[in-house]
Amino acid sequence: MHKKLFIPGPTEVSHDVLLAQAREPMFGHRMAEFSELYHRIVRGLKELFETNAHTMVFTSSATGVMEGTIRNLVNRTYLSTVNGSFSERWFKIGVANGKEGDRIDVEWGKAIKPEMVADALKKKHYEAVLVTYNETSTGVMNPLKEIAAVVREISPDTLILVDAVSALGGAPVEIDEWGVDVIFASVQKCFALPPGLTVTFVSERAIEKAKKVENRGYYFDFLLMLKYWERNFQTPATPAISLMWALDHQIQKMKAETMERRYARHAEMASIARKWAIDRGFELFAEPGYESLTVTTVKNTREIDVPALNKELAVRGFAISNGYGKLKNKTFRIGHMGDLTVGDLKSLLANIDEIIGD
Numbered sequence: 001m002h003k004k005l006f007i008p009g010p011t012e013v014s015h016d017v018l019l020a021q022a023r024e025p026m027f028g029h030r031m032a033e034f035s036e037l038y039h040r041i042v043r044g045l046k047e048l049f050e051t052n053a054h055t056m057v058f059t060s061s062a063t064g065v066m067e068g069t070i071r072n073l074v075n076r077t078y079l080s081t082v083n084g085s086f087s088e089r090w091f092k093i094g095v096a097n098g099k100e101g102d103r104i105d106v107e108w109g110k111a112i113k114p115e116m117v118a119d120a121l122k123k124k125h126y127e128a129v130l131v132t133y134n135e136t137s138t139g140v141m142n143p144l145k146e147i148a149a150v151v152r153e154i155s156p157d158t159l160i161l162v163d164a165v166s167a168l169g170g171a172p173v174e175i176d177e178w179g180v181d182v183i184f185a186s187v188q189k190c191f192a193l194p195p196g197l198t199v200t201f202v203s204e205r206a207i208e209k210a211k212k213v214e215n216r217g218y219y220f221d222f223l224l225m226l227k228y229w230e231r232n233f234q235t236p237a238t239p240a241i242s243l244m245w246a247l248d249h250q251i252q253k254m255k256a257e258t259m260e261r262r263y264a265r266h267a268e269m270a271s272i273a274r275k276w277a278i279d280r281g282f283e284l285f286a287e288p289g290y291e292s293l294t295v296t297t298v299k300n301t302r303e304i305d306v307p308a309l310n311k312e313l314a315v316r317g318f319a320i321s322n323g324y325g326k327l328k329n330k331t332f333r334i335g336h337m338g339d340l341t342v343g344d345l346k347s348l349l350a351n352i353d354e355i356i357g358d
């Protein structure tokens with residue numbers, strides 16, 4: 001039975017997007033058909049996100065690009081900002097690659113503040129600062145614009161690397177204006193595609209830095225990606241061509257909606273989810289003012305049985321998420337991203353009301 005996905009990834013995929021994967025006969029990635037497809041995708045992404053950054057599509061989930069970003073851009077030192085499980089993962093990836101990472105930690109549920117980053121940068125120079133725009137594990141959005149501004153001010157040559165996996169396409173971001181050097185998202189979150197690709201934007205100064213980094217690896221080497229792009233709008237290895245058909249199709253749909261309306265739809269869903277939680281006697285887990293626009297983490301103050309709720313929701317054709325890791329049963333998460341509508345969300349919440357009683 002079809003369960004509509006209100007989980008923070010993979011998100012619900014529209015039928016027409018699923019079908020786009022079977023759009024046409026397969027072609028080779030060294031054929032003109034592929035170059036046309038990739039070129040159209042890159043142009044479309046630059047247009048949607050209004051950026052001049054180098055645009056790459058990796059055949060990988062985002063974790064691969066989290067690793068690749070560090071391999072490409074950090075010789076030795078980086079500063080991680082950690083307030084949940086995905087930012088923790090990124091810190092560990094750096095350590096696993098032999099880099100020297102320092103970390104700013106705040107309690108889960110709280111946001112990273114620009115002053116914290118400023119203080120750390122005044123004490124020590126870092127090659128890169130790692131920021132998770134939307135901590136999907138806690139439902140907290142970090143103030144990316146303000147953090148990027150302090151990095152630029154205090155340590156102008158430090159790169160700003162951003163995991164926007166559960167934000168890009170759902171929450172506003174101004175890549176060039178904010179001075180972000182790398183920003184990426186796998187497509188199974190706000191892009192509402194099946195998993196398997198990661199859209200990545202890389203600034204010119206990040207490319208210049210990569211030239212001075214050794215052992216960038218091969219599969220995620222930004223310079224190699226760029227070389228194949230510049231040569232013939234190709235990728236070094238065989239990409240997931242059918243997923244790229246779906247991405248191409250979804251870009252057209254996003255253009256038709258416009259990003260402005262897409263962001264407004266996400267903001268409206270977020271405010272409905274928050275209001276519902278509070279009206280029903282729950283609390284929000286996120287620090288006030290930093291609640292996510294794409295996933296609402298509800299503090300389970302009514303001590304409802306979350307697995308039982310999800311079991312009953314499944315019968316009715318819905319799925320939500322339990323809390324992440326140590327937050328299991330203490331919180332639950334409602335993802336409202338991608339192509340889900342206000343109507344979809346209202347119907348989910350009405351069903352939850354019927355099950356737990358309002």
Ligand SMILES: *Cc1c(COP(=O)(O)O)cnc(C)c1O
Pocket residue numbers: 009061062063064086132134135136163164165166186
């Ligand atoms: C989902 C998620 C990831 C992991 O992405 P994968 O595509 O599963 O590798 C990383 N960071 C954030 C913030 C996420 O939400």
